[in-house]
Amino acid sequence: MSYEFILEDWLPQFLPLEVHGHYSAEVITSPCELCNNEHLRHGMRDQFDWGDPVPTDVFVMSKGEPKDRHVTKIGGLPYRDAEIDWPHTPSGRSMALLAQFNFTDSIDIVGDLPGDLLLIFGDDADGIVEPLRCEWQNVGIDNLVRDLPGDCMRIAPCFGSRCRTESFPDAIHLDQRRKYPQYSGKDVWQPFLLPEYQATQIGRAPFFAQTHRDEAPALPLCTVSTVYPSPHRPFPWVNVEEPICPPGKWPxxxxxxxxGDGGSIYVFIQDDGTLHTMTEW
Known part of the structure; x- marks a missing residue:
């Protein structure tokens, strides 16, 4: 099975939708959302000074557990030896796998790392999902864990197809007199989601909702984004063609x-390999 998202194959299927007289950039879970943002970028290429591009691997999500456990994923079973003690919160509750990142195809972006995969465990006992433990694993484990503890928070599993794209952290809208940039003669709302994408991704230039990048504790490594597949368009998931629900209904x-309220978890890495996490919503 391929875990690559070939953008050129999907772009013709999903042109930007005009809604109530405008277009809008989107947070990315589904194929249509990445295609929408890429079309908008292309259509507004002359309205920005984009600055230098930063390579980024964005993950478009498929529903369920992957055939291969070692891929980038959210929730479900981790790529982890069954003999290792499961991590617990200070109160004794089993942590859940929040996300797992496979860096083997992204080394040209982030450089050498302490392991092939990064597992991020956490819990929602205090109301907001918080990352509590990060651990490295290497490809080649034979005795993989087969069951989740019964007392950890439940996260519906999904897994990513990698799409190499670019972030533009220094992008500037050239016409400051306009509140919104234009696509096909219509305003584009939420244009702040276009230079840097809000998505589950590997890369040095994710979208920050609140923190200025100069305030980051170290170099960005990867980002876990809230999972919200587009409910009304085909392929809400890469592997599911039917829309989740009809127009006017919400799942x-x-x-x-x-x-939180549609936020993200960021992982940063220092030169010595020390990891830091931060949550924004």
Whole structure:
């Protein structure tokens, strides 16, 4: 099975949708959201001084557990030896796997790392999902864990297809007199989501909702984004063609990873390999 998202194959299927007389940039979980943002970027290429591009691997999500355990994923079973003690919170509750990142195809972005995969465990006992433990693993484990503890928070599993794209952290809208940039003669709302994407990703230039990048504790390494598949368009997941629900109806995404009010968890790395995490919503 391929875990690559070939953007050129998907772009013709998903042109930006005009809604109530405008377009809008989107947070990315589904194929249509990444395609929407890429089309908008292209259509507004002359309206920005984009600055230097920063390579970024964005992950577009498929529903369920992957066939291969070692891929980038959210929730579910980790790529981890069954003989290792499961991590627990200070109160004794089993932590859940929040996310797992496979860096083997992203070394050209982030450089050499202490391991092939980074596992991020956490808990929601205090109301907001918080990362509590990060650990490195290497590909080649034979005795993988087969079951989750019964007392950890439930996160519906999904897994990523990698798409190499670019972030533009220094982008500047050239016409400051306009509140919004334009696409096909219409305003584009939420343009702040276009230079840097809010998505589960590997890379040095994610979208920060609150923190200025100069205030980051170290170099950005990877980002876990709230999972919210587009409910009304085809392919809400890479591996599911049917829309989740008809127009006018809204689903209940039970157990999908939600970080506060649609936020993200950021992982940073120092030169000596020390990791830091930060949550924004």
């Amino acid at each position: 209940r995404h039970e157990d999908l990873l939600e970080i």
